[in-house]
Amino acid sequence: MVEHKGDRTFNVVNMLLLTVIGLVTLFPMYYVLVVSFTDPSEFIRNKATLFPQKWSLDSYRYLLSTDAFIRAIGNSAFLATVGTALSLLVTSCLSYALSRRRLQGRRFILLLILLTTLFNPGIIPPYLLIRDLHLINSIWSLILPVLTSGWYVLLMKGFFDSIPPSLEEAARIDGCNDIGVWWRIILPLSLPSLAAFGLFYAVAYWNTFFTALLYINDFNKQPLQVLLQNMLIDSSTASGGTAAAEMTAEQQIPAETLKMAAVVIATVPILMVYPFLQKHFAKGAMVGSVKE
């Protein structure tokens, strides 16, 4: 079909506008990247430049040589791996059990779970619970209270609902019990949606901040986001964060390039899973949009 003249103008203007939107979205990230790779001496001389003449890895080298940073990365990596694995396990077990219509008390359990999505007791009561469980300053306080959520269970149950019961019957005849069916039949069949949930869990664990603010006081046990907050935000407003002070003590490397190197390092894992995330966007959107 021949395109109308108006159509072609529309397409060109549309592409142009979207290109501008894309560039505006990318610019802050580009600038972060540039600052982090700018040679420290050049940054001190020129302050901000969009195209540095001398590139350098000094900021990264210095950052990765500090114990505090490495430890924080380790803590966050633990959350993103162990936390994600446990979350997937607990969520998929419960969702599968609740997707079987013969389960007695199923409606009541589903109602209990639905209610938790409607009403939450706020910040203080969970804090008191964590304190009473003696989990303050334990890395488990960042995993256990967010192990699963009502929305995730209800959504995953929806996926399991759509698996035909005939498959289950076949496995049962072969002598599997319910756990065997779940492990050998259901999980392999739902790998794509498990991957989607897993990626969203992993990003959430990697970005853990609020719960750490509440439950972790021990500097050595803080996840990366809290260290970043100390470096990026506390130090640039008022009371200098301990981390930033410790790191810029030598004064050879300007705080800005160090900060941005930290931002880049904290973003790399997300960029690494991003292509996989994209594959599951449609499902992920459902996970992400109703969660709030």
Added chain:
Amino acid sequence: MASRTQAAGERNIETAYKESPAAKRGRSVWNGIKRDRYLYLLALPGMVFFLLFKYVPMWGILISFQNYSPYQGMWASQWVGFEHYIRFFSNPDFLILFRNTMAINLLSLIFFFPLPILLSVMMNELRGAKFRKTIQSIVYLPHFLSWVIIVGITFLLLSTGEGIINQLLAAAGLGKIDFLTNPNYFWGLLTVQSIWKDAGWGTVLFLAAMASIDPQLNEAAKIDGAGRFRQIWHITLPGIRSVVIILLILRIGHIMDVGFEQVFLMMNGAVSDVADVFDTYVYRLGIKQGQLSFSTAVGVFKSIVGLILVIGANKLAKKFGEDGVY
């Protein structure tokens, strides 16, 4: 199937023994539990999670009716009825928190909410698959960055000292602007941040809805001489109408919620008067200052209003002929 016929068989045996109906029901419940014991085992960890981390804290709400002291515990602390609630409502802080929450959410409703719709219409009109994929990858990305990182980038761009925007302003002979410490800019700044982070991501659901529109409609409209704008107006937008209504209503249902992390990180002494919202207030008074009972009361108030709003919004959605969420 096998288990069902087996159950039916058992039922026949039971009738043969002529048990009382109640005993029969009791037995079949027990049999069901025994039959599904492995399923219950699978459900157990998750159930323990919900009871321990979602329902036990519900009891913690009771301390909002006490002068709770951590040393005395919940059983020995003194009961004071609605004292903390009354104190909160008669406190000028209450109006400030309410104003800030409403202002931030109304700005988001007016400026943020329409953008994903506009953006998804534009992306939907793209003809080249490659260009479209690229744009999608770019605008979705910021959604996955943490608020710590986004606020950090904001400081890098906007601070009066080394921020590049202010350096450009200065180089152009214009004065520097105190974006981060001027209370007049605070709400707007939050809105812009939210747009950068989530406007792109917000298109996912709309694009999915648009993908399910029958392309024959567009073909027919084209033959009838409809241009692109008329096709958008008469085909694309009606096609996403129900998604828009549901999301709008949900958004209104969450009008008491402001993201804690964003506000907490953006807050500083100069802007605290326009920045404080319910959650940051609870955090400061409860966790930092130890006023546990009072701050729990504030949290409970917020949750109850939120509950009423969400249920009301859901009812509204059903009135519009949509499915609702609950």
